[in-house]
Amino acid sequence: MDSTDTDYLTSLTSILVAVVTLIFLLHRTWPHLSQPKADKVTKSIAITPLDNSDLTVSKEPEIPEGWWSGREVFELERRALFSQTWLYIAHISQFYKPGSYQSFEIAGFPVFLIRGKDDKIRAFHNVCRHRAYTITRKETGASTVLGCRYHGWSYDTTGRLVKAPQFDDVPGFDKSQNSLFEVHTHTTDQGLIFVNLNSGEPAVFDGVASALSGLAGLRGKSTWVSGLTLSGDFNWKAGTRSRHLDTYTSELHQRMSEVSRPSPAMKLFRAMTGKSSLEKCSLFPITLIYSFQDAGLCLALSFFPASESKTNIRYDLFAHCAVNKPEIQKISEVSQSVTKNLIREIEVEYQSISTKQGSSGELNNTDTRQILCRLQEHTKLERIEGGQILPAMHKPEGSTLFQKADQLCKELDCVSGGSQSGASSALDW
Numbered sequence: 001m002d003s004t005d006t007d008y009l010t011s012l013t014s015i016l017v018a019v020v021t022l023i024f025l026l027h028r029t030w031p032h033l034s035q036p037k038a039d040k041v042t043k044s045i046a047i048t049p050l051d052n053s054d055l056t057v058s059k060e061p062e063i064p065e066g067w068w069s070g071r072e073v074f075e076l077e078r079r080a081l082f083s084q085t086w087l088y089i090a091h092i093s094q095f096y097k098p099g100s101y102q103s104f105e106i107a108g109f110p111v112f113l114i115r116g117k118d119d120k121i122r123a124f125h126n127v128c129r130h131r132a133y134t135i136t137r138k139e140t141g142a143s144t145v146l147g148c149r150y151h152g153w154s155y156d157t158t159g160r161l162v163k164a165p166q167f168d169d170v171p172g173f174d175k176s177q178n179s180l181f182e183v184h185t186h187t188t189d190q191g192l193i194f195v196n197l198n199s200g201e202p203a204v205f206d207g208v209a210s211a212l213s214g215l216a217g218l219r220g221k222s223t224w225v226s227g228l229t230l231s232g233d234f235n236w237k238a239g240t241r242s243r244h245l246d247t248y249t250s251e252l253h254q255r256m257s258e259v260s261r262p263s264p265a266m267k268l269f270r271a272m273t274g275k276s277s278l279e280k281c282s283l284f285p286i287t288l289i290y291s292f293q294d295a296g297l298c299l300a301l302s303f304f305p306a307s308e309s310k311t312n313i314r315y316d317l318f319a320h321c322a323v324n325k326p327e328i329q330k331i332s333e334v335s336q337s338v339t340k341n342l343i344r345e346i347e348v349e350y351q352s353i354s355t356k357q358g359s360s361g362e363l364n365n366t367d368t369r370q371i372l373c374r375l376q377e378h379t380k381l382e383r384i385e386g387g388q389i390l391p392a393m394h395k396p397e398g399s400t401l402f403q404k405a406d407q408l409c410k411e412l413d414c415v416s417g418g419s420q421s422g423a424s425s426a427l428d429w
């Protein structure tokens with residue numbers, strides 16, 4: 001074989017090897033070339049509904065219409081937020097003896113806190129199990145037996161029905177089935193009392209606990225010195241996000257320092273450490289707590305929604321150490337006048353913001369985003385359920401027996417007057 005033949009054979013072998021390699025590669029890769037197409041189709045089918053649902057959410061306005069004054073938004077807030085969020089409402093020092101109670105109205109939910117004979121503080125819906133009359137009509141008071149003024153049903157500090165005039169002999173009536181509806185409570189190490197209106201299992205408390213961990217000053221041994229509930233014509237959200245709050249705290253801080261001057265040792269400590277004597281803690285969604293360390297005082301400021309355009313502003317002052325009476329008087333006057341000014345300023349601010357539709361600028365506020373997120377989540381659940389979800393609603397047990405007993409009682413003419421606005425013993429909100 002000459003060199004030409006050798007070259008020819010080498011070239012032929014190279015071509016054959018290349019062709020075989022190509023066929024082999026095509027054979028290996030063909031299933032992968034064809035299979036992904038099938039996968040892609042399958043995946044796009046699987047993913048499409050999710051993409052669409054995301055689009056549906058993003059099509060909704062980020063700040064809903066009526067954010068500042070709409071009844072529908074307020075009703076949704078009641079269901080999505082106030083019916084299932086831990087809310088700070090009082091400090092343990094406000095309940096100094098068994099039977100001490102305090103009444104609240106949280107977004108239309110009447111609630112009261114009471115200290116039991118066992119020193120435990122419990123919360124109840126402030127609604128009589130007979131015909132939904134209000135049990136505690138004063139804002140604060142003290143009694144170990146709470147009688148409903150309408151037909152005389154009485155409850156003890158654990159919410160147990162202890163007296164139901166004319167009902168005792170009615171067949172089928174069971175007092176133990178007619179206790180007050182209890183509300184979940186949690187008391188922190190600092191003595192702050194929170195409630196959660198969810199009639200089922202409430203959310204875990206830990207988020208609130210971490211918010212409180214940085215707050216020095218307020219303790220379980222602090223004592224309540226002064227407090228007041230005022231009303232304002234604005235939506236509660238305008239209160240918690242008001243730009244006037246900083247001015248409010250600065251003014252309070254300055255005026256409290258004038259009344260209760262820091263000791264020289266405290267002044268020296270501040271100068272050496274450079275630490276601010278004012279601390280702030282925000283308790284989502286309605287409360288702010290300020291600790292005025294030099295004055296040895298803490299202030300809890302809450303914006304309790306009364307309606308879509310009315311808010312009850314509650315402030316309470318607590319002292320970490322002994323405060324004499326003239327000082328308390330002075331501090332009370334200062335707090336009242338500064339808080340009244342704040343309310344006036346928020347009302348003016350609200351007039352201006354409520355006429356504008358909520359803009360995406362509102363979303364810069366963390367609380368606003370959190371509220372919005374809760375409302376959107378709840379709306380989604382209600383769409384899935386096909387109706388409103390009312391987490392605070394209680395369904396009484398043994399209602400049939402109760403109704404029979406109540407009917408019999410009416411026939412015996414043992415009740416005077418009739419029902420309060422036709423309300424039932426169930427809490428149908």
Ligand code: FES
Pocket residue numbers: 128129130131132133148149150151152153
């Ligand atoms: S006793 Fe309370 S409503 Fe009748």
